[in-house]
Amino acid sequence: PPEDTLAVIKPDTGHKEEILDEIRARGFTISRLKDTVLSREMAEEFYKEHRDKPFFSQLVDYMCRGPCTMMVLMKENAVEEWRAAMGPTDPNEAKQMAPKSLRARFAKDMLENAVHGSSNTQHAHQKIQFIFGDISSESVIIDG
Numbered sequence: 001p002p003e004d005t006l007a008v009i010k011p012d013t014g015h016k017e018e019i020l021d022e023i024r025a026r027g028f029t030i031s032r033l034k035d036t037v038l039s040r041e042m043a044e045e046f047y048k049e050h051r052d053k054p055f056f057s058q059l060v061d062y063m064c065r066g067p068c069t070m071m072v073l074m075k076e077n078a079v080e081e082w083r084a085a086m087g088p089t090d091p092n093e094a095k096q097m098a099p100k101s102l103r104a105r106f107a108k109d110m111l112e113n114a115v116h117g118s119s120n121t122q123h124a125h126q127k128i129q130f131i132f133g134d135i136s137s138e139s140v141i142i143d144g
């Protein structure tokens with residue numbers, strides 16, 4: 001059965017349309033989409049799993065500095081498939097291991113790595129709920 005994941009195009013990538021094209025080319029259905037400028041409070045909550053990391057405050061600054069494109073992507077095995085589409089967090093590794101991945105193509109560095117995706121199905125449900133509210137009983141709105 002199809003699965004949902006939360007995907008984010010981070011601020012200032014400069015390549016939003018190409019990233020959306022790649023998402024569609026890889027066979028994901030974009031069932032929700034909205035552009036949102038996160039408050040600091042929201043960004044801190046969104047990334048709470050990383051709050052003890054040395055880069056946490058930089059990460060929050062980055063995520064708040066302009067609109068994020070928030071999406072629910074739907075596909076068979078969507079969580080894993082979206083992580084494969086993004087490639088590794090480190091763009092140098094991405095260029096080596098997955099040269100066609102979004103981070104290989106569009107990440108600036110380890111912090112400004114263009115895209116985000118949930119790491120497992122539990123996080124996917126949590127983060128979709130956090131960004132979009134309870135959509136489980138709603139009809140699907142293609143491309144928001």
Ligand code: CMP
Pocket residue numbers: 050055059089110111112113115116117
């Ligand atoms: P993301 O997949 O959204 O999850 C956590 C984010 O923290 C990651 O992408 C990067 O934007 C950032 N990040 C992870 N590791 C580092 C690092 N070593 N230095 C700076 N930023 C990082």
